[in-house]
Amino acid sequence: MTDRPRSPLAMVLLALLAEQPMHAYRMQRLLKTRQKDAVVNVARSNSVYQALDRLERDGYVAVHEKVAADSAPARVVYALTDAGRDVLWQWMDAALAAPAREFPEFRAVLAVIALHDPAAVADRLEERAAHLETALAAAEAEDDVVAGMGLPRVLMLEHEHFVVVTRAELAWVRGVVADLRSGALTWDADQMRATSAAHDRA
The missing domain is CATH 1.10.10.10 (Winged helix-like DNA-binding domain superfamily/Winged helix DNA-binding domain)
Structure with missing residues (x-):
């Protein structure tokens, strides 16, 4: 077991x-x-x-x-x-x-993102950032409610973790979008697909 x-x-x-x-x-x-x-x-x-x-x-x-x-x-x-x-x-x-070996959807799509168009990736990540902002705003508003209830901190540790992780992801997503928009991060999706296919045949 x-x-x-x-x-x-x-x-x-x-x-x-x-x-x-x-x-x-x-x-x-x-x-x-x-x-x-x-x-x-x-x-x-x-x-x-x-x-x-x-x-x-x-x-x-x-x-x-x-x-x-x-x-x-x-x-x-x-x-x-x-x-x-x-x-x-x-x-x-x-x-x-110890962290569990998990397979989250977001990391999976990042693993194959080179097959997608950089401009489309930037657009989708901006949408993700908007969702994260909404979730973070709701969580931070809940902080005020919880503070007024006087609950012990131990009952809200999973909420604290959510806020910290969401803030970190939001900052990272915004940084990637900025790099995509500026051209600091880019790629040719067709070339990436061809390179991957050639590598698999080798």
Whole structure:
């Protein structure tokens, strides 16, 4: 078994169950209420249920009780097992200590960007910068709200990280756009494609 989290969602679900037993719907609601849906993907309604099924098969969670609901199937309340508690700490330690080998979409497109026209790349990156500016403005506005709530800093570390990383990416994107617009960074896409093809045949 790897020490790394199986998925961010699995780790966060175990963390919720470390607080107290609860059913899937409550977990999904808490993720949204606490705005943790910004760090784990619960866009699909059955994501939580599928993750819990896998955690139960692995022995990390167990059925605590089934609660009857009016005109609906009984809700299954899950509890963290001892094995689940142990693996939660292992996953958290591993995720904190070393970066995961991830394959983000943006880095993937940068790896093949030489095939695209420099002017078009500059246009698209300007659009990206606008999206980043909007996200950063919203996050910074949230800072003011959080400050007024008096929440402990530890509850907002993922928000701090988002702000720092977004600022850094925005500065980098703006710099690349400036270099593209000035001509300091440019290339011939047709030549790049031909060079790549020739290199592959060698």
